[in-house]
Amino acid sequence: MHLLETRGLTHTYRGDVRALEGVNFVAGRKSRIAIIGPNGAGKSTLFKHFNGILKPTSGEVLIRGGEPITNENVREVRKFVGIVFQNPRRPDLLPTVEQDIAFGPINLGLDEATVAHRVEEALRLLGIEGLRERVPHHLSGGEKKRVAIAGILAMEPQVLVLDEPTAGLDPPGVADLVRFVNRLPEEYGMTVIFSTHHLDLVAEMADYVYVMDKGRVVGSGTVGEVFARPELLARTRLDVPPIPKLIRSLQENDVAIDMAYTYEDAKKAFLEAYARRR
Numbered sequence: 096m097h098l099l100e101t102r103g104l105t106h107t108y109r110g111d112v113r114a115l116e117g118v119n120f121v122a123g124r125k126s127r128i129a130i131i132g133p134n135g136a137g138k139s140t141l142f143k144h145f146n147g148i149l150k151p152t153s154g155e156v157l158i159r160g161g162e163p164i165t166n167e168n169v170r171e172v173r174k175f176v177g178i179v180f181q182n183p184r185r186p187d188l189l190p191t192v193e194q195d196i197a198f199g200p201i202n203l204g205l206d207e208a209t210v211a212h213r214v215e216e217a218l219r220l221l222g223i224e225g226l227r228e229r230v231p232h233h234l235s236g237g238e239k240k241r242v243a244i245a246g247i248l249a250m251e252p253q254v255l256v257l258d259e260p261t262a263g264l265d266p267p268g269v270a271d272l273v274r275f276v277n278r279l280p281e282e283y284g285m286t287v288i289f290s291t292h293h294l295d296l297v298a299e300m301a302d303y304v305y306v307m308d309k310g311r312v313v314g315s316g317t318v319g320e321v322f323a324r325p326e327l328l329a330r331t332r333l334d335v336p337p338i339p340k341l342i343r344s345l346q347e348n349d350v351a352i353d354m355a356y357t358y359e360d361a362k363k364a365f366l367e368a369y370a371r372r373r
Contacts, residue, residue: 096160097121098286099145099176099254103154106140106310114140116310117154122254122288125280129297130290132307133332138290139180141307142256145288146176174203177252179243181259192234192242193218193227199250210249217245221275236263255279257289261296273299295336298322298356306331318356 104118115137122128130138143149144156147169156164164172189195196217200210218224221241226234231242240263247255260276261269277300279285291297297304297318304321306314308331314321321327322339335343338361345352352368355361 096124097157098124098126098159099288100157100161101141101144101154102157104141104144104151104156105153106144106149107152114310115144118307118310118312120305120312122286124253124286125284126286126288127276127280127300127302128286128288129301129304130288130307131292131294131297131304131331131333132290135309136307136331137310138307139258140310142178142180142258142288142290145254145256146173146178148178174250175252176254176256177247177250178256179240179247179258179260181262190230191227192223192229192231195231195242196246196249199246203250213249213251217249220248221245222271237265237268240264240268252285254286254288257287259291260289261291261293269296276300294328294333295338298336298338306333319354322356 099120099122101118101120104115104120105113106115107113118137118141120141130141132138140149144151147156147164158164158172158175162168189198193214196214197210200213205213218227221244223238223241223245226238226242231239234242240260244257244260257276260272264272273296276287276289279287289300301318304316304318305312306321306327313331314324314327322335325335328335334340336356338358339354339356342352342354342361342364346354350368351371353364355364
C-alpha cells in the first residue's frame, strides 16, 4: 500500500511562479527515499504538500492508499506525516527541551502519561536525554536539529520527512543521523523521505531516489540506476559521488572490480579485486 502519493501535482505561487509541474511521487511502507536536485528544484515546495501546508494548484496528494488531503482531515494528516525543515524554528520557544518536544503531543490532545512516555522515547531514540533541561534557544545547530526531529517523532508519524537533515551537522553528527535514519524503517515501521545535496549520503540512507529539476521529476530509480546515469545528474548540476565514480573509472580501465556505492561496499569490492589479482 502507498502511504503517500502525488498525482500530477502542480503548484504555482503568486506572481505566476511555477514551483511544481506534474509531479508524480510514490512512497511505500518502510521505504527510505531520497529526493535530490539543485537549489530551486522544488523539493521543499513538494514537502509542504505532503501534510497540507500548501494546497495544490492542480493534481492531488493522497495518503494511506488513496485518501486525499482535505480541510477536514488535515489535522489527522499532520499526525501521519511529520516534517522537519532545514532550519526548524518554533515561533515561541519553550523553556526546556523536554517541554519543546512535548509541544506536539500535547496539541494532539494526548493525556499527560502518554505525552511523558512519548517524550522519553524520543529523547532516548535521538540520544539527547542530557539535553532535557536545556534551554532550546541556547543549543547548537546540531542539537536544535535533533530536538526538532525528536519533537516530530513524539507525535509518532508513519512518514518522516527531513529537509536537508545533515545541514549544520559536523561529521560525527552526520554519522549519527545516518545510523538513526536507517533504524527507523525496520525497527519502527516508519517511512523516511529526505532531501540532500550530499549525494555521497544517498547510498547510505536511501533505497530509492527521485531527481528533481525546475519543479519536475526528471528521473527516478534505485541508487544504482540513478548513479549509472551521469548525464542525468550533469543536466541537473549534480555529480556522481566519488566512490562509484572511482570504481566506474577503474572498470573502464579494465580493472575487474564490482560496483559499490558506500564505503563498506567499496572496501569489500577492493579487497575482493585485490584477492583475485594475487
